[in-house]
Amino acid sequence: MRISHEIEITPESVLLDGRSLALEGTGECxxxxxxxxxxxxxPKFYKMDTLSRLGFVASELLLQREMEDEGCVRFAPRADxxxxxxNRSASIKNxxxxxxxxxxxxxxxxxxxxxxxxxxxxxxEIAIRNHYMAETAFYILETPARLEPIVASTFAANPxxxxxxxxxxxxxxxxxxxxxxxxxxxx
Amino acid sequence: xxxxxAHTIISPLGDGSQANWEAVVANxxxxxxxxxxxxxxxxxxxxxxxxxxxxxxxxxxxxxQVVKEAAIDASARxxxxxxxxxxxxxxxxxxxxxxxxxxxxxxxAPIVVSNACTSGxxxxxxxxxxxxxxxxxHAVVIGxxxxxxxxxxxFQSFKALSDEACRPFxxxxxxxxxxxxxxxxxxxxxxxxxxCLESGSIHNDANHISGPSRTxxxxxxxxxxxxxxCEVSDIALLCxxxxxxxxxxEMEAIAIHRAGLEGVPICALKGYYGHTMGAAGVLETIxxxxxxxEGTVPAAKGYATCGTTYGMNIAPTNRCVQGGKIIKMLxxxxxxxxxxxxSCG
Numbered sequence: 061m062r063i064s065h066e067i068e069i070t071p072e073s074v075l076l077d078g079r080s081l082a083l084e085g086t087g088e089c090x091x092x093x094x095x096x097x098x099x100x101x102x103p104k105f106y107k108m109d110t111l112s113r114l115g116f117v118a119s120e121l122l123l124q125r126e127m128e129d130e131g132c133v134r135f136a137p138r139a140d141x142x143x144x145x146x147n148r149s150a151s152i153k154n155x156x157x158x159x160x161x162x163x164x165x166x167x168x169x170x171x172x173x174x175x176x177x178x179x180x181x182x183x184x185e186i187a188i189r190n191h192y193m194a195e196t197a198f199y200i201l202e203t204p205a206r207l208e209p210i211v212a213s214t215f216a217a218n219p220x221x222x223x224x225x226x227x228x229x230x231x232x233x234x235x236x237x238x239x240x241x242x243x244x245x246x247x
Numbered sequence: 248x249x250x251x252x253a254h255t256i257i258s259p260l261g262d263g264s265q266a267n268w269e270a271v272v273a274n275x276x277x278x279x280x281x282x283x284x285x286x287x288x289x290x291x292x293x294x295x296x297x298x299x300x301x302x303x304x305x306x307x308x309x310x311x312q313v314v315k316e317a318a319i320d321a322s323a324r325x326x327x328x329x330x331x332x333x334x335x336x337x338x339x340x341x342x343x344x345x346x347x348x349x350x351x352x353x354x355x356a357p358i359v360v361s362n363a364c365t366s367g368x369x370x371x372x373x374x375x376x377x378x379x380x381x382x383x384x385h386a387v388v389i390g391x392x393x394x395x396x397x398x399x400x401x402f403q404s405f406k407a408l409s410d411e412a413c414r415p416f417x418x419x420x421x422x423x424x425x426x427x428x429x430x431x432x433x434x435x436x437x438x439x440x441x442x443c444l445e446s447g448s449i450h451n452d453a454n455h456i457s458g459p460s461r462t463x464x465x466x467x468x469x470x471x472x473x474x475x476x477c478e479v480s481d482i483a484l485l486c487x488x489x490x491x492x493x494x495x496x497e498m499e500a501i502a503i504h505r506a507g508l509e510g511v512p513i514c515a516l517k518g519y520y521g522h523t524m525g526a527a528g529v530l531e532t533i534x535x536x537x538x539x540x541e542g543t544v545p546a547a548k549g550y551a552t553c554g555t556t557y558g559m560n561i562a563p564t565n566r567c568v569q570g571g572k573i574i575k576m577l578x579x580x581x582x583x584x585x586x587x588x589x590s591c592g
Contacts, residue, residue, distance in 0.1 A: 137453065139468070150340045150361055155397075162400045167288060174401035174582060175457045178333060180362045187451040190353030195449040196583060197369060199339045200359035208356070210483060213376035217447075 061212060062245045064223075065122050065129075067184055069094075069114060069239040072118055076121055087235030098124065107172060108185060109154040111231040115145060115182035116189070118241045119225050123190065126243060137191035140222045142214060145241070146207045147230035154184045158170040182229060190222040204228040204240060211220040222246055249378045250440035251432055252385070254318035254533045257309055258428035258520060259294050267530075268537040271545045272565060276430065276519045278412050278424055282422025285396035291408050294426040294521040295394055302336035306347045306389050309431035313400075314351065314387060317433040321354035325384035330359045331370035332392050332525035347389065355383075363579030364488070365449070366390065367430075367528015368587050372447035374434045384436050390529030391429040398524070401424060405457070407492055415489035415515045415547060416496045416561055418554030423490040428531035442536055445572075445588045450470035452582040459494055463502030465584035466576060470506035473574055474590040482511045482588075483570030485546050486535035488577045489515040490522055491549065495578060500555035502576075502584075512568055513561040514538055517547025532575045532589070541589055544568040 067076050071090060074081040085093040088110060094117040097104050108116060127134055155175045162169050175181060180198035187196050195214065201207060204227070211226050227241030255263055259277030260270040270276075277294045281287065284295070310328070314321045336343040344357035359369040367390040374386035392398075402408050403471045409422035434444060450468040452460035456470065459466070474482075485508055487499055503509055516531050523530055538544055544566045551563055571591040578584045 139424045139450070143451070148341050150335070150338070154340055155338045158401070159397065162396060167400075169400045169404035171401075171404045171457075174404055176364050177397075177401065178361065178580055180579075180581040181456055182585060184451060184456045184583065187582060188456065191453050193450055193453045196362075196371075196451040196581065197449060198361050199373075200344070202341065202345075202356045202360050206356055206358070209377065209380070209382050210373065213373075213380040213382065215381050215493065217376045 065124050065125050066242045067118050069118055071196050071237060072237050081245045104187060109176035110180040110234055110237060111151060111179065111229065112176060114231055114237050114239050115229040116227045117183050118239045119186045122225065122241065122243055124187055135191060137193060139193045140220055141192050142195040142221050142224040143186045143192060144211055144214060144224050144226040145180060145183055145229045146198050147228060148200065149230055149232045151177050152198055153231050157204060163239060186225060211244060212218060248443050248445055249375045249434045249436060250438055251442040252435045252440045253313040254432040255309055255312040256428065256430045256530050256533055257305060258480065258530065259296050261401060264533050264537060265275050268534060270286040271519050271534055272485060272543055272547060274548060276548065278521060285399050287399050289403060291399060292412055292424040293394060296427060299477045300393055302391060302393055303343045303346045305309050305429040306343065306391050307350050309389055309429045310387050313431045313433045319385050319433060321387060326353055326354050327383045327386050328353060328357040329370045329374050329386050329388045330357060330367035331390040332359065333361065333363060333366060334392060334398060358527040362583050363427060363581050364524060364527060365579040365583045365585040366525045368575055368577050368585040369449055370528065371434065371444060371587055372449060375444050375447060378434060386434045387431065388434060388529060390526040391433045392427060392524035392526050394425050394427045409491060409556055412549055413491035413515050413517055415491045416555055417550050418552045420491045420493065420496060420554055422468035422492050424521040426523040428523040428530050429527050430589060432529060432534055442589055442591050445590050446473050447587040449585045452584065454582055456582060459578055459582050461498065463498045463505060465582060466578055467505040469510060469576060469584050469586035470502060473586045474506060477572060479507055479511065479568060481572045482574055483539050483568050484514045484535060484573050485511045486514040486531050486573060486575040489517050491517060497555050500557040500559055503559055504557035509557065509559050511560055512544045512566060513547060513559050514544050515537035515547040515550065515561060535573045535575055538568060539571065539573055
């Protein structure tokens with residue numbers, strides 16, 4: 061397997077292919093700033109929960125970099141690229157937000173919140189944005205390193221798959237998150 | 248190709264695959280109306296255990312049964328535990344998987360598959376891939392979810408729940424019923440089981456995060472993938488998702504038609520168990536396996552008249568079935584779809 065691009069996002073910093081992006085905000089604001097500065101054309105971002113925003117902006121920066129470097133076209137439907145992600149905490153941050161809407165004296169469960177109480181939604185958001193009709197999958201693992209044999213065996217089992225947006229996308233609170241996501245090629 | 252060394256189900260219909268099969272073929276269900284369980288604001292139909300179950304204990308009980316029947320050393324380095332679940336043990340998905348693995352003295356990091364309602368099929372696919380690439384020799388695959396106020400309220404907010412026993416693919420269908428269960432299988436590189444898992448496929452619709460694609464895009468691609476290398480006439484039965492929502496069943500029928508499977512007998516089980524979330528893919532696969540072994544496709548409980556644009560070979564009565572291959576398909580939130588093909592004998 062070969063990594064063509066990599067991004068690492070913490071609440072204070074963004075490293076894209078090893079180079080730091082200059083940013084003003086931190087935490088949740090950092091994600092919104094990334095969206096406004098580098099994306100800007102996908103208002104569904106504002107409906108997403110923190111975990112999905114994290115994975116979404118990470119993928120956007122990676123794919124923009126890929127487009128600049130390799131001249132490839134985005135947004136054409138394709139079935140040769142998977143989206144495979146993992147974390148430890150599943151969707152706990154949004155789960156707690158949803159729980160607050162059904163606790164105590166308040167009861168106003170919102171379908172818009174409930175749908176994000178599944179960690180795989182972030183892979184769906186990336187697939188929808190990019191028209192990726194291959195595999196999307198989410199795993200709960202102890203560490204990021206545990207994802208590698210899963211990605212490798214996914215490639216081995218799928219002749220049609222050539223690459224994947226794959227990596228760790230973890231969020232336990234609004235301002236506690238970490239993503240390390242790559243574009244990985246089978247060959 | 249990997250082989251099933253053992254399987255079991257622990258559900259409101261009983262303990263063990265055989266007990267569950269006997270209940271299904273006798274048209275029994277634990278589905279009933281609950282007025283205020285989980286302090287629900289509205290009554291809801293569900294298939295629940297009589298008493299609240301501990302998530303880890305349910306998983307361990309299932310795993311104990313299959314590990315014993317498979318006669319494997321579950322503490323060995325070449326065994327991995329794979330858990331399929333959507334909400335785990337009170338929102339924690341990793342700790343229960345670690346607790347289960349520890350119970351068996353297994354020191355490999357367990358893998359949790361959390362791909363919404365397709366998790367149970369995805370977990371089997373993940374196991375198959377890891378076994379075929381030589382990482383492990385045996386995989387104990389467990390599917391488990393227990394119902395809760397969290398889940399009930401969420402589906403109520405979606406207005407996805409029916410106010411009556413669900414009617415998969417029926418013209419009068421009004422939504423899904425919730426369920427809870429646990430099921431487990433041991434998949435192995437050892438060629439000593441009757442059933443083998445021949446292929447699996449996962450595809451996203453790339454359409455919407457909570458509604459299925461109107462053209463059944465992802466589901467159709469999964470079916471096409473798992474049909475590769477065999478004839479439609481080889482397929483004894485197709486075990487569907489069939490949640491009884493307006494959109495899912497319509498989409499599924501389209502996908503089935505696009506794949507040329509409209510003549511294959513349909514096994515639709517949500518009328519017996521409700522939607523058991525992370526357990527569904529494992530539980531329903533096992534019941535489909537029993538159906539082929541016993542030569543009977545169980546009645547599509549809740550179905551009476553066709554309510555989808557494309558019809559399929561579905562009936563409200565038990566029917567004879569012939570053949571040795573089955574396809575199991577599921578869809579889920581996030582636009583996910585998954586299918587597997589299994590073969591007997």
